[in-house]
Amino acid sequence: xxxxxxxxxxxxxxxxxxxxxxxxxxxxxxxxxxxxxxxxxxxxxxxxxxxxxxxxxxxxxxxxxxxxxxxxxxxxxxxxxxxxxxxxxxxxxxxxxxxxxxxxxxxxxxxxxxxxxxxxxxxxxxxxxxxxxxxxxxxxxxxxxxxxxxxxxxxxxxxxxxxxxxxxxxxxxxxxxxxxxxxxxxxxxxxxxxxxxxxxxxxxxxxxxxxxxxxxxxxxxxxxxxxxxxxxxxxxxxxxxxxxxxxxxxxxxxxxxxxxxxxxxxxxxxxxxxxxxxxxxxxxxxxxxxxxxxxxxxxxxxxxxxxxxxxxxxxxxxxxxxxxxxxxxxxxxxxxxxxxxxxxxxxxxxxxxxxxxxxxxxxxxxxxxxxxxxxxxxxxxxxx
Numbered sequence: 001x002x003x004x005x006x007x008x009x010x011x012x013x014x015x016x017x018x019x020x021x022x023x024x025x026x027x028x029x030x031x032x033x034x035x036x037x038x039x040x041x042x043x044x045x046x047x048x049x050x051x052x053x054x055x056x057x058x059x060x061x062x063x064x065x066x067x068x069x070x071x072x073x074x075x076x077x078x079x080x081x082x083x084x085x086x087x088x089x090x091x092x093x094x095x096x097x098x099x100x101x102x103x104x105x106x107x108x109x110x111x112x113x114x115x116x117x118x119x120x121x122x123x124x125x126x127x128x129x130x131x132x133x134x135x136x137x138x139x140x141x142x143x144x145x146x147x148x149x150x151x152x153x154x155x156x157x158x159x160x161x162x163x164x165x166x167x168x169x170x171x172x173x174x175x176x177x178x179x180x181x182x183x184x185x186x187x188x189x190x191x192x193x194x195x196x197x198x199x200x201x202x203x204x205x206x207x208x209x210x211x212x213x214x215x216x217x218x219x220x221x222x223x224x225x226x227x228x229x230x231x232x233x234x235x236x237x238x239x240x241x242x243x244x245x246x247x248x249x250x251x252x253x254x255x256x257x258x259x260x261x262x263x264x265x266x267x268x269x270x271x272x273x274x275x276x277x278x279x280x281x282x283x284x285x286x287x288x289x290x291x292x293x294x295x296x297x298x299x300x301x302x303x304x305x306x307x308x309x310x311x312x313x314x315x316x317x318x319x320x321x322x323x324x325x326x327x328x329x330x331x332x333x334x335x336x337x338x339x340x341x342x343x344x345x346x347x348x349x350x351x352x353x354x355x356x357x358x359x360x361x362x363x364x365x366x367x368x369x370x371x372x373x374x375x376x377x378x379x380x381x382x383x384x
Contacts, residue, residue, distance in 0.1 A: 091124075098124055114241060114311045116361045122314070123355075123372050125303050130352050130376070132299065133189050136292050137182035143283040144178045151175075155276040160191050165349060173382040174349065175281050180382045183335065185278065186351040192274065193300045194316045194353060201308060202266055203301045204247055205259030211247065215240060230366040233313060238363060241311040248309065267297050313358040313366070317375065318350045333374045345379040352376040 098121040150172060151158055164187040165171040174184035199215065201208040218239065220232045251259065271293060282289065307314045319325050327334070327345040331354060334340065354375035359366040 091128075094120070094124055114238075114361060114363055115245065115309045117306060117310045118361075119357070119370070119372060122306070122357070125299075125306065126355055126373055129296065129299050129303060132292070132296055133186055133352070134182070136289070136296065137185040137189070139292075140282050140286050140289050141181050141185045141278070142178055145281065148176055149280045151277050151280075156273045157188075157192065157277045160195060161188050161277050164188055164191055170348070170382055177382055180378075180380065181281060183349055183351050183378050184382075185281070187349055188278065189274075189296070190316075190352050191318070192270070194318075196270070197297070197300045198304050198307070198316060201244070201247075201304070203259075203263065203305045205262035207247055207259070211243070214243075228367075233358060234363065234366040237311050237313050237359065237366070241309060244305075244308045248305075263301070267294060270297065310361050311359065311363050312361055314372075315356050315358075316353040317356060318353050319347070319375065327377065327379055331371070331374055332377045335376060335378045338378060338380060347377045347379055348381065349378050350375050351378060 098118060151161060161171055161184075164184060165174075171184055174180045196202075199212070201211040201215070204211055218236055220229065220236055271290065274293070319331075325347045327340070327347055329340070332347065335351060352375060354371065355373040357370045357372050358368070360368075
């Protein structure tokens with residue numbers, strides 16, 4: 001018996017050591033044990049029970065609210081994505097249609113020797129430019145500002161800004177209003193393009209100076225005249241289209257590189273001149289603004305090249321505001337957020353010009369004018 005007792009002692013000690021070295025493993029705690037009901041015993045303060053239940057309900061409501069808001073944001077994003085896809089599809093279809101029409105007309109007009117473009121093609125180019133100008137104006141110029149300065153009157157483009165509301169300081173009232181500011185910015189950008197890009201042949205680099213000088217000398221004087229000589233118009237535009245064609249054909253790779261450098265310098269100068277006028281009215285967070293404005297200049301240069309190389313006369317028209325014009329639906333359309341209220345509405349601002357074409361791409365019918373796009377206007381008072 002004694003041997004048995006002594007033999008069992010080492011086993012007992014080993015078991016005790018193993019138990020001491022092994023980690024203590026507890027059974028998993030059920031989540032139910034942590035619920036509020038665990039505190040429902042008689043030893044728990046009723047006020048504590050109430051506070052726990054209340055905080056639990058509040059947390060549930062807060063999470064439910066956040067979930068609802070997240071769902072709304074997701075649904076809105078999905079809706080906007082679908083809308084953008086639909087617009088992109090529509091634009092692609094219109095471009096394909098315009099390309100087919102252009103190819104058809106070019107085949108038909110090969111005998112005339114003129115570069116052919118369709119009305120739809122020009123309308124699409126100008127509509128895209130309008131869209132991008134409106135977007136940049138809204139995105140970067142619609143935030144409330146802490147302090148607004150008056151534009152520098154000695155800046156190069158101050159007169160261009162002033163010309164948007166001739167004879168008045170209304171342009172500054174538009175700049176003061178965060179809601180109305182994008183409209184005057186659109187008008188300013190369009191005036192810059194009409195004054196300094198279209199019919200200026202900037203895409204030709206240094207050649208633009210000589211081309212524009214000849215253009216200015218030979219252009220028929222039709223300003224303020226009701227009488228128009230169709231034959232004189234035709235001869236002038238045929239000369240312009242043929243000369244531009246020769247200019248484009250003469251651009252070798254080396255010359256194109258020089259032209260590109262000249263164009264880049266002009267774009268940099270234009271950005272500086274525009275900034276000197278509207279810098280104070282741009283949103284503090286303007287990352288990407290310069291790239292988008294450069295894209296607008298590139299689109300305007302490409303549009304001017306397309307217009308210059310075809311034979312029809314294309315004009316961008318702002319109405320004469322001194323005549324105190326009223327809204328004319330045949331020549332004008334209101335900004336997207338405005339509605340016709342009836343009666344004779346006074347036009348306060350032209351945000352983008354009308355586009356009128358004279359003649360056909362085949363070199364005929366210069367006695368006929370076609371309205372390609374109506375001017376976009378606002379009748380709202382800037383102080384509203």
